[in-house]
Amino acid sequence: MRRYGKNPDEDDIRVRPNRKGNRPRTSIRxxxxxxxxxxxxxxxxGRLTCLVEGRTVMAMKARELGRKGVVVGDxxxxxxDLTGDKDTLARIVRVHERASVLRRTADDDDPYERVVVANADQLAIVTALADPxxxxxxxxxxxxxxxxxxxEPLLVLTKSDLAPADELLETYSMLGVNxxxxxxxxxxxxxxxxxxxxSLTDRITAFVGHSGVGKTTLVNALVAADRRRATGRVNAVTGRGRxxxxxxxxxxxxxxxxxxxxTPGVRSFGLHHVDPSRVILAFPDLVPxxxxxxxxxxxxxxxxxxDAWVADGHAEPARLYSLRRLLATRERREGD
Incomplete structure (x- = not known):
């Protein structure tokens, strides 16, 4: 045991360093x-590819963001390191306020919301008229x-050479969907x-659709050749895409x-998170x-x-029917 005498000074005493670091903790970020x-x-x-001043930069989410999610479109x-060079990694330290958030749940009874994309202003719903x-x-x-x-929704119907589009378009005629x-x-x-x-000029458009409807094929036709993604075929037995x-x-x-x-092909689109008061905003003739x-x-x-509003002639009955048909999808499973 080391002894320092009766009157040790600071030079005689060795202070052990703090193993967790000498920097004091602070809440200031x-x-x-x-x-x-x-x-x-x-x-x-966990790796995010970002566009920064015309360069493609690989980044990770900073620890200080905590559990705050970062999604495509943010x-x-x-x-x-924002050079974009190989093996470099930058940090995302801030997520700006989102203009819009497209969400879905896996099922209607699943309370966990999944953000599909952020800041889009249009949703292109791609569906085939046949096969599938x-x-x-x-x-x-x-x-x-x-x-x-x-x-704003945009309905994109593919494969019209296999089946006519008239019947399906009639279903959505009163909604005024492009x-x-x-x-x-x-x-x-x-x-x-x-x-x-x-219909896409000067807009950020998210494409959604069931697998096999030709969504990614269409996206590939819209973008430059070096940006294209792999596509698959529809299974002839099940009628499903891969x-x-x-x-x-x-x-x-x-x-x-x-x-x-x-976006990845979907087989279901849960609506557990949807508030009817927000959906009706898409029907301005019914809001009053x-x-x-x-x-x-x-x-x-x-x-x-x-009901009384429509009966008094302020709006078309078909518009109210269309609203209620859409809202009813929240209560019924997609396959019902």
Missing amino acids: PKHEDALEGFVLTVDR RVGIVG EPRPRLIDRCLVAAYDAGL YVVTNRDELKTGEAADRVRE HTTTSALALPLPGETGWVID GTEGCPRACSHDEEECAL
């Missing part, structure tokens, strides 16, 4: 005023999710992509005239009629004021 703005293109196993603050057969209930659910998120009808020959010649592109797109990816349109976000509705009205009950 760096402001990262030098952070540049980035746009998240895709997320893969606009973020990013610091660190159209699924109106899934279309309805995507429409509800779009209205809930404040996105649509584009294409066939396989037009897809090969580029005519289909040209028509769809007219999930060739496993993660969302934002792709620029030629000439930087807009963005398309290709809800003033007499009881609190938390589902808009499909005896006390709903919309």
Whole structure:
């Protein structure tokens, strides 16, 4: 045992360093005023590919963000190595406020929300008219999710050479949804992509659809050749497509005239998170009629004021029917 005598001074006593570091803990976080703005293109196993000042940069989420999620379409603050060189890694230190959030749940009884994309302003719902057969209930659910998120829906019907589009379009005529009808020959010649592109200019459009409907094939026709993704075929026995797109990816349109976000094929679109009061905002002709509705009205009950509003001639009955049909999808499973 070391002895220091009767009157040791500070030079005689060795102070053990703090094993956890000598820097005192603080709740003050760096402001990262030098952070540049980035746009998240895709997320893969904790690594985020971002566009920063025209360069593609690989990044990870900073620990200080905690459990705050970062998804495709997010606009973020990013610091660190922003050269975009191989084996470099930057840090996302800030997620800017989102203009819109497209969400879904795995099932209707699943309370866990999954953010599909952020900051999109349009949702392209792609469905085939045959091979595989159209699924109106899934279309309805995507429409509800779009209205809930404040996105404008665009219905894209493919393979019209195999079946007519009239009957399906009639179902959605009273909703006033924009649509584009294409066939396989037009897809090969580029005519289909040209028509769809007219509805995408200066917008961020998320593409959703059931596997095998030609969603990724269409996206590939819209973007530059070096940006294209792998595609699959429809199983002749089950009529189902194979999930060739496993993660969302934002792709620029030629000439930087807009963005398309290709998302993985979906077999269900849960609506556990949807609030009917947000969906009805997509029906501006019906909104004034809800003033007499009881609190938390589902808009499909005896006390709903919309029935009297329509009966008095303020709106078309078909519009109320369309609203209630969409809201009813929240209560029925997609396969019912």
